Amino acid sequence: MQFPAEPFRIKVVERIKKTTREERDRLIREAGFNVFNLPAESIYVDLLTDSGTSAMSDYQWAGIMLGDESYAGSKNYYHFEAAVKRIFGFKNIIPTHQGRSAENLLFSVALKEGDIVPNNIHFDTTRANVMHKHGVPVDLAIDEAMDPEIGHPFKGNMDPAKLERLFQEVGAERIPLVMLTVTNNSAGGQPVSMENVRAVSAIARKYQRPLFIDACRFAENCYFIKEREAGYARKSVFEIACELFSHADGCTMSAKKDGLVNIGGFIAMNDDAWAEKAANLLIVVEGFPTYGGLAGRDLEAIARGLEEVLDEDYLAFRIGQIRYLGEMLHKAGVPFVRPVGGHAVFLNAKAFLPHIPRQQYPGQALVVALYREAGIRAVEIGGLMFGEKDAAGGEKFPELELVRLAVPRRVYTSMHMSYVADSIIDIHKKRDTIRGLRLIHEAPLLRHFTARMEEIS
Numbered sequence: 001m002q003f004p005a006e007p008f009r010i011k012v013v014e015r016i017k018k019t020t021r022e023e024r025d026r027l028i029r030e031a032g033f034n035v036f037n038l039p040a041e042s043i044y045v046d047l048l049t050d051s052g053t054s055a056m057s058d059y060q061w062a063g064i065m066l067g068d069e070s071y072a073g074s075k076n077y078y079h080f081e082a083a084v085k086r087i088f089g090f091k092n093i094i095p096t097h098q099g100r101s102a103e104n105l106l107f108s109v110a111l112k113e114g115d116i117v118p119n120n121i122h123f124d125t126t127r128a129n130v131m132h133k134h135g136v137p138v139d140l141a142i143d144e145a146m147d148p149e150i151g152h153p154f155k156g157n158m159d160p161a162k163l164e165r166l167f168q169e170v171g172a173e174r175i176p177l178v179m180l181t182v183t184n185n186s187a188g189g190q191p192v193s194m195e196n197v198r199a200v201s202a203i204a205r206k207y208q209r210p211l212f213i214d215a216c217r218f219a220e221n222c223y224f225i226k227e228r229e230a231g232y233a234r235k236s237v238f239e240i241a242c243e244l245f246s247h248a249d250g251c252t253m254s255a256k257k258d259g260l261v262n263i264g265g266f267i268a269m270n271d272d273a274w275a276e277k278a279a280n281l282l283i284v285v286e287g288f289p290t291y292g293g294l295a296g297r298d299l300e301a302i303a304r305g306l307e308e309v310l311d312e313d314y315l316a317f318r319i320g321q322i323r324y325l326g327e328m329l330h331k332a333g334v335p336f337v338r339p340v341g342g343h344a345v346f347l348n349a350k351a352f353l354p355h356i357p358r359q360q361y362p363g364q365a366l367v368v369a370l371y372r373e374a375g376i377r378a379v380e381i382g383g384l385m386f387g388e389k390d391a392a393g394g395e396k397f398p399e400l401e402l403v404r405l406a407v408p409r410r411v412y413t414s415m416h417m418s419y420v421a422d423s424i425i426d427i428h429k430k431r432d433t434i435r436g437l438r439l440i441h442e443a444p445l446l447r448h449f450t451a452r453m454e455e456i457s
């Protein structure tokens with residue numbers, strides 16, 4: 001494979017501290033074995049998330065200086081609106097401070113109690129926002145999505161037969177919209193094919209329901225389409241993105257991902273009635289519709305980020321860097337979800353730590369080891385994040401027990417990726433020494449953010 005050489009050079013640097021194993025051992029104990037409680041300064045390579053962690057370009061920073069902070073009608077809003085329209089094509093565009101507030105607006109407008117929202121797989125904030133509006137999120141991913149070993153070029157797809165069956169079973173009255181997440185974050189950042197977008201769109205149209213794309217990683221998804229789907233090799237990623245959104249009626253977006261900024265998002269849609277309701281609610285909870293909880297300069301940075309994210313040299317590097325990390329781990333026999341997705345490598349903790357039972361959170365145990373041994377911060381996506389207590393006091397665990405290594409955009413060099421791979425390979429060699437964890441404190445919703453644990457001796 002080709003070495004993923006950076007298509008940028010470095011103009012400003014940010015120091016990162018090196019800590020000792022002793023310091024990290026103390027810090028992770030103080031943090032209740034939860035890496036969300038760690039001071040970020042004590043981390044060497046932070047792969048907690050690719051959300052809001054991007055490095056902005058000189059072009060974006062220059063745009064920051066052009067911020068027009070007028071309360072209404074800022075020139076940056078018009079630039080932002082034009083940049084979004086050019087790619088996404090939707091008629092009404094409403095800025096928000098991040099993706100989840102776009103979701104909150106959408107479900108506030110679209111859902112009534114007991115309504116069902118189908119998606120390939122709901123991202124955790126999307127699921128939480130559907131439930132917050134008393135809706136029922138339903139995941140309809142293809143069966144392959146749940147098998148960490150199966151290769152599939154578009155493992156993020158929704159199963160159109162499952163969607164059709166859902167409409168037949170519950171009726172379109174109870175399904176106000178269909179959603180599709182590109183790339184499918186919760187299935188490992190796996191892409192959705194254009195063919196699948198078309199098929200899902202056709203079913204939604206048949207039942208006269210709008211299709212909304214959760215567009216956070218649209219550029220990465222479209223790059224995979226160009227690489228893997230017949231008929232797209234000669235199209236630009238920009239053209240592919242335009243085609244993808246032409247099959248939908250709206251989208252929610254966290255610009256903290258493929259907007260290449262540190263804060264921001266939007267909701268866009270063709271329907272005027274829903275857009276008007278969303279904008280009225282926005283004024284109550286976020287701000288006036290030409291800034292939506294952001295500063296003018298933030299809107300300028302998003303407008304410029306959306307131009308840059310479609311640069312194919314950038315995308316080849318981005319996808320290539322994550323693939324490179326995967327290749328190094330694969331050669332050393334470290335188990336992870338294959339094929340590698342667009343923004344992260346997902347270690348398969350069940351296979352990595354077979355000696356730790358699910359009740360002792362093997363994924364979180366691996367997260368703790370990554371930090372303690374190497375100063376790397378990852379996140380568990382498994383029993384701690386998605387486990388549910390049952391009536392008998394036991395716990396129901398999700399199928400997969402993963403550890404996500406999400407790579408921030410344009411932040412780390414491919415040498416950092418080599419450091420990460422070497423560290424994981426070392427930990428894999430001494431995996432028998434890693435111990436399980438016991439929960440000692442948890443919140444009722446999204447417990448992984450605040451849970452505290454102790455190590456089992």
Ligand SMILES: *Cc1c(COP(=O)(O)O)cnc(C)c1O
Nearest residue numbers: 098099100123125185216254256
């Ligand atoms: C990040 C993300 C969101 C939520 O966006 P925030 O900006 O974090 O609120 C929604 N869906 C997907 C697929 C995401 O990755």
